[in-house]
Amino acid sequence: MSTTADDGAPLGLMPGQEVPFDDRGLAYGDGVFETVLVRNGFPVLWDYHLARLARGAEVLGFPAPRQADLERPLAKAPKGLAVLKLMVTRGSGGRGYLAPDPPKPRLRWQLLPFAPTPNRWWEGVRVRHCRLRLGIQPVLAGIKHLNRLENVLARREWQDPDTAEGLLCDSEGRLVEATGMNLFWQRGGRLETPRLDHCGVAGTLREALKGRVALHEVAVGPEVLNDAEALWLGNSVQGLWPVTRLDDPDGRAQHRWSLGPPHRWLQAEAQALLGYPVPEVRDH
Template identity: 50%
Template sequence: MRILRGGRAVDAVDPGDRGLAYGDGVFETILVHRGRPVWWEAHAARLAAGAVRLGIPLPDAALLRAEADACVAGIARGVLKLILTRGSGGRGYSPPVEPVPTMLLSLHDAPPAVPAGGLALRWCDTPLAVQPRLAGIKHLNRLEQVLARGEWRDPDIHEGLMCDTQGWAVCATAANLFVRLDGQWWTPPVDRCGIAGVCRSWLMAHADAGERELSPDEVERAEAVFLCNSVRGILPVARLGARRWPPDAATSALIERLAAAEPAFATAGPETV
């Protein structure tokens, strides 16, 4: 792990760091493939947008890229996590006038391959709060996702879908949601809650997908469903509760299109048992 405070390397995170105390920061989770951070520009742009939204000074872009490259050099496949906090500021919610931000870079193992036949999902009981000021950005406050993911221990359930407090389907605990209704791909908007995912953005631009509110009933009657995130790519859904979907040719075509555009996802196909 690399830790930078105000752009300078330090040995440890300050116990008074606001990221630890209040979740005062943003983060990115980036696929590493053959020594390269995949979709770096998109991740850096989202990190910057989140920092601007929260009023956290941005790290030097060249320094951040150099540190990231040093972390992933020689790594065949893995995950790079970047955390940017407002830094230390004493006790109390009031942010410091001149914050000295902290940046953490850490490497992690790549997640398992997509299960053969697709994902099995459930509906989560924990709702997402509607908060437009935080919507879209990847801020450090993830307790809703922690509570939702703690709702099940069944290894045969791979993910859970979350609704907001108004009852609209939003996302999975760690992925964006896409459904096909009447031949058109749709994904829920992220202007009230949820994350504007990097893979989601790619699909919005390249898959003729639109945004619209989706009820749980609409999700369950969809012709096809998949999840996506920037580490695992496109994840076909085979089951949601009692609802089952067969393999979908249109989803497979999107997976092939993504792999052609970004070779890192060409190695992320279904498991062979």
């Protein structure tokens, strides 16, 4: 079933738009989701999204939808860029926390036009550390499950529009991710990213980059960023943002970077994966 939003933008939902009160995704966050960049009807990094959704469903213990059902919304995709959000819940049933057996998963989707923020590619972004600490749960580490309350609370820590993102550590002080993006840095000429075996989301852009560059997964605290030659945030919708300023949780500057070749080489790899323009390399 398809419909149109109030502003005329295309909007898609699977048949049965209403989510039942007893849907376990609504009640407990019992489900997974994917947010996919769609370019002229083609889902970018699609195999990575399918793999993560399948892994998430396996971890939670219900069958993933058929690929044909996941691809059905693409027939509604407009020309240009759009974002497809897929949500799969365990469905309804069970008693309290006891899951239904067998489960009857419920798929919903939404498809909306999208425009990235190219100034953040070229000019870089300001980010800050968050006070909130992520809980450790290795069973859920890496998957994109529907319970994202930690991210919601962390995002409430700032309202300044000049701050693009917040960096999160786990309860033991290890760097994990940003509220909605993965984290990368170059230190001593080596490209590093947080290890995600305790918590955090293994982004599809992060997974794709691992196949193109030597990306070392490390368990470290935030102090290592003081020694970084370059710092980036990235996901499969927005691309890769170089960081020019890192603040503490009170908004005071901790570190600054000037954009130059060290920032642009990884950005070029990421932008190519997503079909985005590659910022010109300039030595400032």
